[in-house]
Amino acid sequence: MKFPDLHATLFWVLASATALSAISVVLTQNIVRSAVWLLFSLAGTAGIFFLVGADFVAATQLIVYVGGTLVLVIFGVMLTAQGPFISMKTSAAEWAFSVVAGLVFLGVLLVTVTQGKWVGHFAAVSPAESTSAVALGESLLGIADATPPAQLIGTAAPDQPLPRTRMSYLLPFEIVSVHLLVVLIGAAYLARAKRRRGAAA
Amino acid sequence: MPSLGLLIAIVATILCLTFVAVSAIFFIWLERKVAGRIQDRLGPTRVGGRFGWLQTIADGIKLLVKEDIIPANADHFLFRLGPYIAFCGAFLAFVALPFGNGIVAVNMNVAVFYMLAVMSTEVFGVILAGYGSGSKWSLFGAMREAAQVVSYEVPMAICVIVPIIVAGSMNLVTIGQQQGGCFVNWQMFHDPFSFLAFWTYFTCAVASCKRAPFDLAEAESELVAGFHTEYSGLRWSFFFMAEYGAMFAVSGIAILLFAGGWHTGFLPFDPSVALKGELGSVTVGETNPWVIDFGWLLGNLINVIVFILKGWVLVFVMMWVRWTLPRLRIDQVMMACIKYLLPISCALLLGVSLWQLALASFEWLHYFSWALGGLCFFAVLGVAWKLFTTDQPPPDTGMGALLQQGGPLMAELAKK
Amino acid sequence: MTPITLNHYLALGAVLFVCGVLCMATKRNAIGVLMGVELVLNGANINFVAFAYYLRDPQGNAVFLVEGQVFALFVIVLAAAEAAIALAIVLNFYNNHLTVDVDTAEELKG
Structure with a gap:
């Protein structure tokens, strides 16, 4: 297993960048800076798509989300931002409640993810052959x-695979x-x- | 083998980065020379070097040692971030741009789409710079830029689809390989719609690089300097590198999609294919042998030179246009896009689809490329003939005329 | 370093999803809420594409290669449409109320 090393490194770099930017979107009070963090988060997601061989989806993500939607969002911010409204404060109680609820929710999701038994094989796809x-x-x-012609997996009778x-x-x-x-x-x-x-x- | 892959990636990145930086240096000098010649003056001559080529180096040193100013009103974080995002957008496009037959950092299946997508993120850096500067001129420039670039992306992308329909691939290496041999094989001459799509694409590309006559984001007569009013020194030069990088990138796309890529148009073979295995080779590595073929290398060196020269020609045309045409108003820019370029590009898309269908049933349509290619060839020849055989001296309106008129006057003055 | 599995991608998707939900809950700026929606959709998209890549049958064929990517494409397109409409509504709201604070949108309260 030589190739997955590069894959793993790239995944960790991109994933941590994406996740940290997403967290910054929530924590930043200034709406324009939020939009910038959202830009990094979306671009990181596009990188993740490239990593899993979905290059067309990744390019679409860049051209539609980053080049289109996000510019539109910034445009909206510029048209509606007037001094005091750029940063609207959220009270501490609201913050505490949201963070607790969010952490609980994240916990539930992560437990679900790790409990799931996915039948998966790793296969590297280079962008040229994809x-x-x-x-x-x-x-x-x-x-x-x-x-692709494939057989359904995870069906009730695994010994009798069904064509999809x-x-x-x-x-x-x-x-x-x-x-x-x-x-x-x-x-x-x-x-x-x-x-x-x-x-x- | 991750270490070799990583090594190749690093080398490719450094090569691309060097190319962008060096071509920016060359383009800045060329821009000044072209501007000078068009305005009937000499351009830079004083700093040194033949034709004053040291001017850009001197400018670079000046930019490096300039004080780095961040205005008090600016949003520091966004102000710093803007130039980097703009440069990244322009630079990342080079990752998928093939300079020769297989000379590409990443041979991507969706290379054209990827390049357009990455270059569309460049506008974000400009918007952030405009917003973060905390100056109204910058903000106006950024708003104009956002509206203009997002609008022009649509006809540009549709024009790019036209040759993709003909080629049947979005892989730029494949598209380049299809156009070998005589220049009538270039996609541009394949059908009338591709020919028109080339000019429409080039117009949109000039606008998406925010070059004159579409440089509303800078518009120095109205907005001081637009989005980079507050920038100085190295940060400002990042915007310039981004602009020249994007200019070469869109020219490269145009060359690869429409004008034969790395093929000269006259050689009946691709030098990298013809010379492969002719000049011997060296094998590197024991476990994973990596064959370096000198013939292939030499052939591709020719290819790369041809490709870069073609790209420079288009960049030169952009400069020529910039110093020839006056700037449009913002409403004229938007109208040109939405009322004219967008319908034209949609009609071209429809037309080329019908042409591809008609090719199947009408065999003689294949000869169209010879007719159009020949016509263009003779037109270019005619213009060149006219240029070189006109023995009438160029109209002497500048210094020469002044000296001629002033000559007798000076003589009289000398007598006294 | 442990090899990257599907679970890693799903965890990343979960993080983006939760961030989006939190963003929708805590931001009072209508455009901030919109950004939260975008994050949620991106989290879902990561899951779609990761499943398309990893889920293979015993013969090694990707089972939902096209499905996952087609769904991700549709999500991106619909998110763009949603953003356009939402921004139009926000601009209208701003014209009427001179603010984009979602707490002031209470005219329809019974």
């Missing part, structure tokens, strides 16, 4: 053969496209300059 983009594209085009149903995702893709169009119109409608409001009222 064909996830091709498989994704074919699957979104409605080609069911794009999903091969799916394609053309319909969800179209629905998401229409959804985005609706959102485009909706956001433009909501955020438009209201000139008639004063005259009507």
Whole structure:
């Protein structure tokens, strides 16, 4: 096992950066700095995606989240930030309660994670050989053969493996496209300059 | 073998970093020279070196020793962070940019998409710099930059999809390999839509690098210096390195996607393939032998030089445009994107898809690339012919004319 | 160093998820709440992609290679849509109340 060393190092670096940035998002009071920590957290997540061979998802994460959504968020902050509102204080009691509740929640999740028995094998995929983009594209085009032929695991009768149903995702893709169009119109409608409001009222 | 992988990664990083820094030095000198020539003056000559090439070095030393000022109003953390994020965004794009046949730091399956994605994070550094400076000029520059870059990303990405549809891959090495041989094999000449997509892409790329005539984020006549008003010294130079790095990166994408990548367009073979195994090789390592083929190396050296020269030509065009065209207004910039470039790019996308379908049934469409390529070749030849055969001296409006008119006057003065 | 398993990725996802929930609970700025939502969605995304990578059948085929990544893609796209709408609402709210403090949004209280 020579390759996993590099993988493990990269994982620890990226994971600690991502997690620490996420914690900083919560702890920072200044909303713009929060957004910066969110940037690092999202970029770290993209790095994690690259690490597990999902390069197309990682690039999408960067271009949509970091280049689009986060810029939009910062834009919103700049438009709505007026001196005193940039940092809105949360009271100590609220903090204490949230932290306790959050730690309990984290504990429950971690116990669930460690109790789960996943049947998993490790396989390294180098970015050049990763064909996830091709498989994704074919699957979104409605080609069911794009999903790999595999057998279901963790079924009730492990000695009689079942072939999995091969799916394609053309319909969800179209629905998401229409959804985005609706959102485009909706956001433009909501955020438009209201000139008639004063005259009507 | 992790140690070898790590070593290769470090070497590749250092090479990319060196290339970005050195080309920034060269581009700053070139920018001054181009600006000088276009404005009918000489550009830097005084500092030394042939054609004043030491000017940038002198500038660099000046920037290094300048006082590092952080304004009292600034948000220190964001102010410091801004330049680094901008530079990282531009630099990370080079990780997936192939300079030759297989000469790439990471041969990525989604290289084009990755490069666009990473370069889109550069805008974040500019916004943070503008916000963190605590100055209204910077903030205006940052807001303009955010609106402009996010808008221009859309037609740029759609134009990039056009050659990807033709090539059937997002791997830049594969796309480059497909365009070998005669220059009519370049994607640009494949069909009329790709040809138009090249120019549309280049326009959007100029805008996304915030270069004139789209440099609204700096707009020194309105906003002092835009987002980097408050920056000085080394931090300011990081923004410059980011800008020149991004210029070469978008030019590199354009070259690889549309203009033949590392191929000269005249050699019928790829030198790195043709010379492979011809000049002997050396094997390094015992357990994991690593063959160094000198022929392949020499061939790829030619490839890299051709690729970098092509990239420089596009960067030169960007400078030429900058010093020729006046700056647009912000509403004109947004209108150009949303009303013109976006519909044009969508139409090109639709057109190239239909063309690919039509290729299957109409065999003669394959000859289109010869017609378009030949036409462009003769057009370029014609322009060059005109340039070199016009014996009319260039219009003498500058110092020369002044001296000519002043000549008799001086003579008279001397007589007295 | 122990080899990295699926559980490591799931733990990272859990940390991001909890941070997001905490962010939604403690921030009074509407845009801060929005950031919490983004963190939660990212935590879920890490789980999707990690499962797509690790979950293999006894023959070594990735069982849900495409599913995990397709779901992650859809989550990213829908998160962008959600952010656009949420910001439009926040801007509207700001126009009416001159603040983005979520505690002042109590007009619909019965």
